[in-house]
Amino acid sequence: MSEVRKKFDRNLYEKADREAKEAMVSWLKEHDHTNIDTNETTYFDIVSTVGPELPRHLYEVEVKYSWKSDEWPDSWKELRIPHRKQRLLDKWKEECYNDLLTFVVFNHDCTKAWHVDGNTLLDCEVKEASNYKIRKGEKFFHIPVEDAYLMDMTNESSS
DSSP states (O other), rough: OOOOOOOOHHHHHHHHHHHHHHHHHHHHHHHTTTEOOOOSSSOOEEEESSSTOOEEEEEEEEEEETSSSSOOOOOOOOEEEGGGGHHHHHHHHHOOOSSSEEEEEOTTTSEEEEOOOOOOOHSSEEOOOOOOTTTTTOOEEEEGGGEEEEEEEETSOOO
C-alpha cells in the first residue's frame, strides 16, 4: 500500500526550496562552510564541508509557512517532518552514515529555524497528524521540541 501524501504543489515547492536554500547557504557561509552544493537531486538539499578531513554536512531544508512569528508558539510542543523523508534517512544510513545529517525547519521568513539531527528522527515516533491541511492517513515524524535546536538564522543566538 502506498503512503498517503500531500498533493505536490510545484509553485509552492519552488518558492520554499529557493527561500530555504538561500537562507541556509547564507548561514553556512557565515559559519565557515565551504564547497556548498545546492544542485537539485532527489536526496539532500545542501551538502557542505568545513574541513578536508571532517565529515560532510548534509541538510534537508523546508519552510513552515504557518509559523508566522519569530517565536515558536508555546502550544506547539513538537515539530512534524513528513515521513516521506524516510528515504533520506535510508540513504544516509546506507551510504554516508559518517556524514552529519540535519533537518532544518524555517519559519515563514527564514529568520528562525529548528535544527534536528538525523539520529533524532531515527528515534522519534511516526504517526498521523491531525490538521485541516493534512490528508487523512499522512504520517509524520513527531519530534519533541526539546530534541531540536532553535536557531536565530540572522545571528548566532540559539536555544
